[in-house]
Every structure is written in C-alpha cells, then in structure tokens.
Amino acid sequence: MERFFRSLKTERLSYQSFANHQEVVENVESYIYIYFYNYKRIHSVIGYITPAQKMAELKKVA
Template identity: 60%
Template structure:
C-alpha cells in the first residue's frame, strides 16, 4: 500500500489541479485501474499486479 501511494502522488496527483472531491476520487480510481492492469512492476518480473495474481492463483 505504501508503494502504491508513493507512486500515486508524483505519477498522477502532483500535476493536476482539482475542482472538487469527486474529481479527485475519479482520478484516483483511474490510477488504481492503471496500476493494477497496465503498469508493469520490476519487483514482479515486469508483470502487472493482476497478471501476477492470476499466475499465483493458477499455481496453487
């Protein structure tokens, strides 16, 4: 979780000005989608968290 928040700030939130709370929530939801399904992680062998989850689920 800490790594996610550490990535969220500089990659998404620092460069945007928000009008209201709803726009912040929407942007964070978009980033969560990106982080889990598109962003590759070197610690996971350059897989997305979702790909790693599927791999581990199938191995069990």
C-alpha cells in the same frame, strides 16, 4: 501500501489541480484500475471468472 501511495502521489496527483472531491475520486479510481488491478486474472471466489466478467454480469441483473 507505501509504494502505492508514493507512486500515486508522484505519478498522478502532483501536477494536477482539482475543482472538487469527485474529480479526485475519479482520478484515483482510474489510476488504480489502469495501473494496479488485473482484470484478466480469474478468481476462484467469484466462480473462476474475471472481475470484468463478474461486473458485467452484475450490471445485467441490476
């Protein structure tokens, strides 16, 4: 976790300024999704499909 937060602070947040809390949240979420989370790896818990496939499936239902 320490390495993650160090990378987040030095690579993403140090040279930016934000107008509100929502901008910070969106920026951090995009950093996590782009650099740290593997959307292509299948997960047994969600029926051996990728997280992206599961999200698309849930959006269809909603």
